[in-house]
């Protein structure tokens with residue numbers, strides 16, 4: 159089979175080190191007793207080969223027609239489980255029809271968008287095992303107070319337990335990316351629903367980090383909060399100093415202040 163030519167605009171950096179592919183595949187645990195695994199961006203299947211050695215019910219999605227043709231030739235038995243499409247646009251709630259795990263060596267240019275979609279489907283996605291740009295992986299796993307801590311850290315940590323697993327150097331890809339890569343695992347926690355208005359929680363977190371260097375008082379003042387809440391000492395802090403629980407507290411306070 160003729161190899162797929164790497165396309166930069168699709169974030170195609172093909173992993174060439176089989177031992178790393180094996181390590182990533184073995185990090186998938188099927189959290190929550192789940193058997194269905196969706197691999198995002200299988201490319202030429204280096205990770206797929208190792209996922210197929212395990213007993214997963216495997217689905218693949220890739221946006222690249224050349225990769226899709228390659229995958230159909232390589233894995234004829236997967237048939238319609240090879241999905242020719244854009245992960246960000248396809249309706250996986252219906253395609254997967256139940257809980258599933260997401261795995262992949264993500265296209266780095268859209269990894270944040272992939273996580274926002276995972277958050278939308280958090281009731282179905284029980285686990286994510288993925289490789290992405292090291293800085294983004296570290297940010298997602300970072301605890302509060304750390305300079306890397308940001309919007310995705312709070313939102314993902316609200317619903318997932320996150321582990322940074324290992325770092326991968328550029329030299330094991332063709333072509334090599336300019337950055338180091340990191341592999342992380344997220345496992346859905348026990349929280350079914352946050353103890354606050356979840357839609358507002360997402361807004362408050364985004365708004366909180368909108369003026370990173372300023373206090374939260376400054377960041378959330380445009381949300382129309384009461385004088386009483388403006389005086390709350392929590393608002394002396396900056397967003398990166400707040401954990402999930404404190405953001406929940408703040409969300410409830412903002413909602414209360416609107417209802418006063």
Ligand SMILES: C[S@@+](CC[C@H](N)C(=O)[O-])C[C@H]1O[C@@H](n2cnc3c(N)ncnc32)[C@H](O)[C@@H]1O
Pocket residue numbers: 168169170171172173174198199200201202203204205219220221222225243244245246262263264265266268
């Ligand atoms: C970093 S490469 C990984 C390829 C392969 N898994 C490997 O490890 O060698 C990213 C893959 O994601 C695919 N991709 C890019 N954007 C995508 C999207 N929106 N939806 C699905 N796949 C996408 C690319 O075509 C490419 O195959």
